[in-house]
Amino acid sequence: MSHRLALVALVAASVVEAAFERNLAYSSPSRRHPTLAVPLAHVSKRQTGGVFTAAEVNFTHGVASGDPYADSVILWTRLAPTTESVASELVPEGVVPIYDGAEGAQVTNKAACVEFRIATDLPLTNVVDHGRAYTTSDVDYTVKFEAQNLQPFTTYYYQFNVCGSDKASPLGRTKTIPAKDQKVARNINLAVYSCANYPEGYFNAYANPVHKDSVDYVVHLGDYIYEYKGDSAIANRNPQPDRETYSLFDYRARMGSYRTDPDLLASHAKFAWIPVWDDHEVADNAWKNGTHNSVGDVFRKRKQAAVRAYFEWMPIRQVAMDDSLRIWRSFSLGTLFDLVMLDTRQYDRDLTVLGGIAGIGENGPEVEKLVDLQNRTIMGFAQEAWFYDQLRQSSARGAAWRIIGNQVVFSRMVLGGILGDRPFNRDQWDGYLANRDRVYQTLADGKINNTVMLSGDSHAAWVSDLAWLGKRDYNADTGAGAFGVELAGTGVSSSSPLGSKMPKFAANLLSKWLVSQNPELQWQDLYYRGYFEMSIGYEAIEAKFFGIPDVTVRSDDEVLLARFLVRNGENRLARNPTVGGGQAKSGALKNGKVG
Numbered sequence: 308m309s310h311r312l313a314l315v316a317l318v319a320a321s322v323v324e325a326a327f328e329r330n331l332a333y334s335s336p337s338r339r340h341p342t343l344a345v346p347l348a349h350v351s352k353r354q355t356g357g358v359f360t361a362a363e364v365n366f367t368h369g370v371a372s373g374d375p376y377a378d379s380v381i382l383w384t385r386l387a388p389t390t391e392s393v394a395s396e397l398v399p400e401g402v403v404p405i406y407d408g409a410e411g412a413q414v415t416n417k418a419a420c421v422e423f424r425i426a427t428d429l430p431l432t433n434v435v436d437h438g439r440a441y442t443t444s445d446v447d448y449t450v451k452f453e454a455q456n457l458q459p460f461t462t463y464y465y466q467f468n469v470c471g472s473d474k475a476s477p478l479g480r481t482k483t484i485p486a487k488d489q490k491v492a493r494n495i496n497l498a499v500y501s502c503a504n505y506p507e508g509y510f511n512a513y514a515n516p517v518h519k520d521s522v523d524y525v526v527h528l529g530d531y532i533y534e535y536k537g538d539s540a541i542a543n544r545n546p547q548p549d550r551e552t553y554s555l556f557d558y559r560a561r562m563g564s565y566r567t568d569p570d571l572l573a574s575h576a577k578f579a580w581i582p583v584w585d586d587h588e589v590a591d592n593a594w595k596n597g598t599h600n601s602v603g604d605v606f607r608k609r610k611q612a613a614v615r616a617y618f619e620w621m622p623i624r625q626v627a628m629d630d631s632l633r634i635w636r637s638f639s640l641g642t643l644f645d646l647v648m649l650d651t652r653q654y655d656r657d658l659t660v661l662g663g664i665a666g667i668g669e670n671g672p673e674v675e676k677l678v679d680l681q682n683r684t685i686m687g688f689a690q691e692a693w694f695y696d697q698l699r700q701s702s703a704r705g706a707a708w709r710i711i712g713n714q715v716v717f718s719r720m721v722l723g724g725i726l727g728d729r730p731f732n733r734d735q736w737d738g739y740l741a742n743r744d745r746v747y748q749t750l751a752d753g754k755i756n757n758t759v760m761l762s763g764d765s766h767a768a769w770v771s772d773l774a775w776l777g778k779r780d781y782n783a784d785t786g787a788g789a790f791g792v793e794l795a796g797t798g799v800s801s802s803s804p805l806g807s808k809m810p811k812f813a814a815n816l817l818s819k820w821l822v823s824q825n826p827e828l829q830w831q832d833l834y835y836r837g838y839f840e841m842s843i844g845y846e847a848i849e850a851k852f853f854g855i856p857d858v859t860v861r862s863d864d865e866v867l868l869a870r871f872l873v874r875n876g877e878n879r880l881a882r883n884p885t886v887g888g889g890q891a892k893s894g895a896l897k898n899g900k901v902g
């Protein structure tokens with residue numbers, strides 16, 4: 308290289324480095340962890356190829372927003388010379404791919420320049436923040452801005468464009484949350500999701516709240532992607548890559564593939580999301596030291612790849628730069644509620660049952676011997692301490708509700724009969740008894756009221772009073788003695804051997820059995836895929852569970868399966884006169900009718 312060229316490159320590099328700064332994807336998830344971020348100096352030094360022209364790049368995967376605060380929100384897009392994700396083996400300090408690392412778009416020395424604008428109106432005339440940054444192959448051409456200077460509980464519209472060009476992304480809409488001390492003037496509505504298996508069905512559940520424009524925010528409890536190959540015979544669609552994911556390329560390509568789904572894209576474009584992961588964002592039945600089919604170094608690299616791709620592709624914040632795996636975080640929505648998003652899966656979870664139907668997996672007997680250990684934890688002690696503190700602080704500040712975004716079902720689940728009261732799924736909180744006791748103890752000690760546990764993971768719906776069975780008397784008819792409620796939703800499309808693959812009457816018979824054997828379980832449904840919505844007010848929360856009749860076709864059909872009320876101060880499902888108004892469209896309802 309001539310001196311003159313070197314000098315040009317050097318000057319360009321210093322200019323460019325600052326221009327990368329505002330793209331948060333470079334700290335995916337943490338700038339301080341060499342394997343989990345790309346050093347900006349390294350990136351800008353390599354950008355000797357200049358900047359892509361507008362004709363050379365496209366907004367390939369729509370727009371998204373998430374992690375709303377009262378004054379800021381994360382905006383996401385991808386501006387790339389290809390729809391393909393970027394190969395991993397050339398990514399500096401990236402993970403070593405397990406499969407053929409030559410796949411995917413290659414790392415290049417050219418940057419894409421992107422600008423964003425966010426405004427209070429359409430067509431984006433009253434702009435309140437704007438910015439510019441570069442993106443490169445190092446981060447799979449993803450772009451994450453924090454839009455700032457926003458007003459609380461306000462709707463905004465945003466759009467990206469190629470710098471100096473009118474080539475623009477689709478329009479996005481988003482909303483900030485109320486300021487922490489703000490009295491919220493109206494109910495806040497959420498759509499709550501889990502378990503969206505792309506090959507197993509269409510994402511109608513994501514689209515319906517978009518059509519209805521029925522919610523303020525979307526909460527996702529995990530299993531946003533699936534790592535395994537899946538059964539494309541169900542809905543005749545298959546995500547990339549065509550195999551189980553291990554490498555950084557694999558996880559990026561899987562994310563990108565899911566993000567071609569028009570219903571998922573529509574939800575991202577219209578609502579601010581608050582997501583957390585469950586196991587399948589890494590791999591089935593993950594725990595802190597492995598998954599059902601990966602351990603040791605393979606697991607470590609796989610998890611790094613999965614986590615990095617997740618943070619590149621999701622519109623979320625990294626709340627603790629020194630804690631690379633931390634996704635647990637919380638949001639204060641005025642004095643109405645605190646939303647505490649837990650990671651009961653990847654952060655620091657002790658050994659779980661691996662493979663097979665949970666509880667009778669290959670190591671079932673080994674786990675069975677551990678379930679009573681006092682030092683066993685589903686989330687790690689650091690997160691536990693933080694969680695209990697969040698509950699106490701939220702109660703002390705007088706927020707009306709504590710809403711906990713959690714993955715696996717919290718309430719005890721037994722089959723009864725010859726199996727008696729032995730929980731059958733140790734992969735859920737039933738496998739971490741001391742941890743669950745510590746949660747109840749915290750609620751009891753602090754006299755903490757109005758706790759609502761949200762759960763996913765199970766591909767079935769479970770609505771329960773939070774009953775500390777064996778420790779505090781609980782009356783299943785009146786709900787007396789309960790600490791709050793659990794709303795556990797079914798999957799967006801993920802199938803369930805006991806449910807979606809059965810005739811409805813047979814699935815409902817099984818639900819009836821489950822409801823009869825579990826005192827705190829008030830409604831249960833195995834048959835439907837779907838989601839639920841919550842309308843949260845100071846006086847009460849209403850939850851509506853929606854079932855999607857057929858996920859093998861794209862359609863906006865849905866059935867209101869059941870609705871529940873939780874009144875402020877009652878710490879149980881409202882009986883009006885019985886739970887769910889005595890009526891549900893499917894499943895089984897304690898003291899109620901189905902049909």
Ligand SMILES: *[C@@H]1O[C@H](CO)[C@@H](O)[C@H](O)[C@H]1NC(C)=O
Nearest residue numbers: 362363364365387388389390
């Ligand atoms: C951008 O999108 C257009 C329209 O779909 C397509 O023709 C073009 O090939 C794309 N360019 C790139 C670089 O992906």
Ligand SMILES: *[C@@H]1O[C@H](CO)[C@@H](O)[C@H](O)[C@H]1NC(C)=O
Nearest residue numbers: 595596597602603604606658
């Ligand atoms: C976790 O994995 C490492 C490396 O494979 C191993 O040395 C360690 O014993 C494992 N720890 C547990 C608790 O299984």
Ligand SMILES: *[C@@H]1O[C@H](CO)[C@@H](O)[C@H](O)[C@H]1NC(C)=O
Nearest residue numbers: 657677679680681682683684
């Ligand atoms: C948990 O407690 C058991 C029984 O007291 C003990 O054997 C085990 O080593 C402890 N595990 C940890 C990680 O401290």
Ligand SMILES: *[C@@H]1O[C@H](CO)[C@@H](O)[C@H](O)[C@H]1NC(C)=O
Nearest residue numbers: 702703753754755756757876
């Ligand atoms: C929770 O409700 C009970 C019963 O109304 C009340 O005694 C207690 O003080 C409440 N807890 C807090 C923290 O306000």
